[in-house]
Amino acid sequence: MPRGQNQKLKLYYLAKIMLEKTDDDHYLTMPEILEALRSYEVTADRKSIYTDLKDLEHLGIEVEGEPWGRSYRYHVVGRQFEMPELKLLVDAIQSSRFITAKKSNELIRKLESLVSEYEARELQRQVYVSGRIKTMNESIYYTVDAIYSAIASNRKILFQYFQWNAKKEMELRHGGAVYKISPWGLAWDNENYYLVGYDSEADMIKHYRVDKMLRIRMSDEEREGRERFRGLDMAAYTKKSFGMFGGREEQVKLLVHNRLAGVIIDRFGKDIMMIPADEEHFTVHVDVAVSGQFISWVFSLGDEVKILGPEPVVEQVHREIRRLTEQYGV
Structure with a gap:
């Protein structure tokens, strides 16, 4: 049997085929597996594939075979996420106001990669939420990451804060002043993320809409307000406000x-x-x-x-x- 161009990638392509083409309701026979490998310019004999299917378990991919007529058919079992779990995640992403429409689609496509191509079609669902308006600030994900990094590093953050004006334009608050806040946590209320932190100049706890924060960066100064937050119940704080x-x-x-x-x-x-x-x-x-x-x-x-x-x-x-x-x- 002539060797294919991608023999060194045989196990990779076998894993890809099994993950994409099989699930609890869809199977591949050995001839179909061999044909799928040939489409990636990989040749193999049945005996080596039996061994490779067992080797996939070392990669966390469990393949199960069952009798099918005079032969066997194979499929992946025990995926990391079950379909009801993924559907719940998709619904949460679709209905979350703080996630932009663009990012929602990107995240759902990534979730689709966790299941077979057949199950992925089931995840292409549309959730209709009355009055839902997606945020327009694409940088919110990096802002959230920057806040968590500052918390982990025990540092203050610097940022500018904006509001929308009557012309639908971003308008920096306080003339573009830079806010310096000690971040202590993130709160979720009414479909929005809020930074909850300590303003040392005002000597008080304040909160800010994360999707309205711009140009965030970490300060060299250590956070302040530890005593104020030591006894603060973040969930109770959100409930009261x-x-x-x-x-x-x-x-x-x-x-x-x-x-x-x-x-x-x-x-x-x-x-x-x-x-x-x-x-x-x-x-x-x-x-x-x-x-x-x-x-x-x-x-x-x-x-x-x-x-x-x-x-x-x-x-x-x-x-x-x-x-x-x-x-x-x-």
Whole structure:
């Protein structure tokens, strides 16, 4: 048998063929395997292929054979990811607002390489999410990586921050000033990534939308604010900050209709204590950063939620009602 041009790559091409052409529902017979190898200019006899199929196990590729008529057929079993897991990852990528459309397609193509060409077609699915708008900042992935690198190196980061103007243009905030922040973690809220860090000049914890950070780089200065973050529960911090808008932290008492018990649990967790007030209502004390967004959230729930205290928060609600009355001329 004449030798092919790519004999040294026989095991590589055999692995490629088996991974791409077989799965739990698709098999290759020995003649089909030999024919596929010839398409890569690799020649082989049956005996050597039997040995090579066993050798693939050393590469983490398990091939199983089963009787097929008077012969055998072969397929890859026990892949690293199961199809339901990959479909879940694809759905998460498709529906994630912070991942651009371009990067979504790139990531899904990489996931498709983990399965056979037949299963890859099943991953080419479209998830429709109401109101989903993909971010337009392609550099977000490198920004996230830079933040994690700074955290691992115990260094501050420098960056510029932008907002969109009415002309749909990026507009640097504070005249293009460079922000210097000690990064301590990343938070996820309302489909957006936020850097949570310590601003030593203001002596306070702040957060920034990662997709609005530009030209990020690591500083030579060590991070500050360790004591402030030592006892900080990042998940609790995100839960308290509605839409990640800041405000003074207060324990607010709410009167809630029983119908909205699920809404309260979804927002504040199952550990929240709900005390019956009457047959139709309960009260709950929640720790929140009191901001316009929090008050708007309460308003959005209509007459089934009422802020009972503390008094300064109730007064803030009254001011917001007066402002809306003036704005809309009621």
